[in-house]
Amino acid sequence: xxxxxxxxxxxxxxxxxxxxxxxxxxxxxxxxxxxxxxxxxxxxxxxxxxxxxxxxxxxxxxxxxxxxxxxxxxxxxxxxxxxxxxxxxxxxxxxxxxxxxxxxxxxxxxxxxxxxxxxxxxxxxxxxxxxxxxxxxxxxxxxxxxxxxxxxxxxxxxxxxxxxxxxxxxxxxxxxxxxxxxxxxxxxxxxxxxxxxxxxxxxxxxxxxxxxxxxxxxxxxxxxxxxxxxxxxxxxxxxxxxxxxxxxxxxxxxxxxxxxxxxxxxxxxxxxxxxxxxxxxxxxxxxxxxxxxxxxxxxxxxxxxxxxxxxxxxxxxxxxxxxxxxxxxxxxxxxxxxxxxxxxxxxxxxxxxxx
Numbered sequence: 001x002x003x004x005x006x007x008x009x010x011x012x013x014x015x016x017x018x019x020x021x022x023x024x025x026x027x028x029x030x031x032x033x034x035x036x037x038x039x040x041x042x043x044x045x046x047x048x049x050x051x052x053x054x055x056x057x058x059x060x061x062x063x064x065x066x067x068x069x070x071x072x073x074x075x076x077x078x079x080x081x082x083x084x085x086x087x088x089x090x091x092x093x094x095x096x097x098x099x100x101x102x103x104x105x106x107x108x109x110x111x112x113x114x115x116x117x118x119x120x121x122x123x124x125x126x127x128x129x130x131x132x133x134x135x136x137x138x139x140x141x142x143x144x145x146x147x148x149x150x151x152x153x154x155x156x157x158x159x160x161x162x163x164x165x166x167x168x169x170x171x172x173x174x175x176x177x178x179x180x181x182x183x184x185x186x187x188x189x190x191x192x193x194x195x196x197x198x199x200x201x202x203x204x205x206x207x208x209x210x211x212x213x214x215x216x217x218x219x220x221x222x223x224x225x226x227x228x229x230x231x232x233x234x235x236x237x238x239x240x241x242x243x244x245x246x247x248x249x250x251x252x253x254x255x256x257x258x259x260x261x262x263x264x265x266x267x268x269x270x271x272x273x274x275x276x277x278x279x280x281x282x283x284x285x286x287x288x289x290x291x292x293x294x295x296x297x298x299x300x301x302x303x304x305x306x307x308x309x310x311x312x313x314x315x316x317x318x319x320x321x322x323x324x325x326x327x328x329x330x331x332x333x334x335x336x337x338x339x340x341x342x343x344x345x346x347x348x349x350x351x352x353x354x355x
Contacts, residue, residue, distance in 0.1 A: 023098070023119035026105060031056045031072065034114065043121055045091035056117075061087035061095040070279050071100065075115060079104040085122075096123045151196045158196075162189050202304065202315040208246040208326060210351050215275055215282060216240035218247055222254045232262060235272040241282045244351040245327055253320045253331075257286045257343045260316070264290035264341060281329070284345040292337040301333065327351070 023040035081102035329347035
């Protein structure tokens with residue numbers, strides 16, 4: 001191709017670079033900014049000449065410093081970064097969320113000389129997300145107040161029934177039919193009381209009591225409180241990681257997922273628990289060898305009040321997700337029909353602010 005066409009191609013590329021709605025920058029191997037487009041400079045509130053020559057770390061918000069360091073190290077290892085959320089800080093000190101994508105930059109002789117970064121401002125997405133969260137919270141607050149009132153109204157008569165049955169059981173010469181009726185009433189009132197407590201815990205969760213704890217110790221304590229049939233094979237990890245968490249709430253999450261796994265397998269199969277280190281996070285995986293979750297149910301299992309069990313409240317998994325998210329973590333599920341289901345709990349090792 002003639003040089004004239006090559007020059008035209010360069011102009012086209014430069015025009016795309018400078019007029020792109022995305023924030024674009026070119027960086028050398030030491031993380032020094034060589035070029036940036038007007039969108040990048042405008043978003044950060046600097047003139048372009050003040051940005052050139054600066055380190056890429058200078059514009060990263062404090063809350064994303066550790067994540068960005070990991071991102072930078074991963075780029076050096078792999079040569080690219082798929083979209084990852086990073087918060088940036090403007091000249092006036094305000095911060096905003098972005099999605100980073102990074103790819104290698106090579107010279108004409110094939111030598112690696114730096115990277116190109118494409119950055120998308122996702123502030124509007126966050127704003128929309130926050131509006132949805134606020135709306136859901138308002139609806140949950142209204143529902144919560146109603147549930148608390150109804151729950152308290154039910155607890156008093158249930159306690160009265162339980163007390164009456166207890167007194168009647170102390171009478172002598174009860175016939176077999178009466179004893180059976182008493183047992184039916186006791187089971188029914190216990191079930192109602194349990195479901196009411198589930199509702200109260202979901203709509204009015206206790207405050208987190210954060211301390212540094214051993215994940216393995218919490219798992220072992222949970223397992224010691226559960227009756228495990230001989231038909232279940234349990235594999236627990238030998239490695240351990242310490243994190244900042246509310247010991248009792250995290251134990252409740254483990255217990256709920258563990259009991260769900262046993263029920264899914266009808267108390268026959270294998271439960272494999274693993275603890276994995278992910279830099280600033282810990283990943284706990286609880287995998288069962290059950291039948292898996294059908295695709296039409298998979299998107300619903302974290303919905304409040306959804307349950308496939310006759311005696312369930314549909315609040316167990318939503319409560320677990322709430323607890324994990326209140327810790328700044330994530331609870332996800334993956335499944336393979338006919339083989340297994342894995343619940344993945346990702347928790348930060350350190351709590352840097354009150355939740």
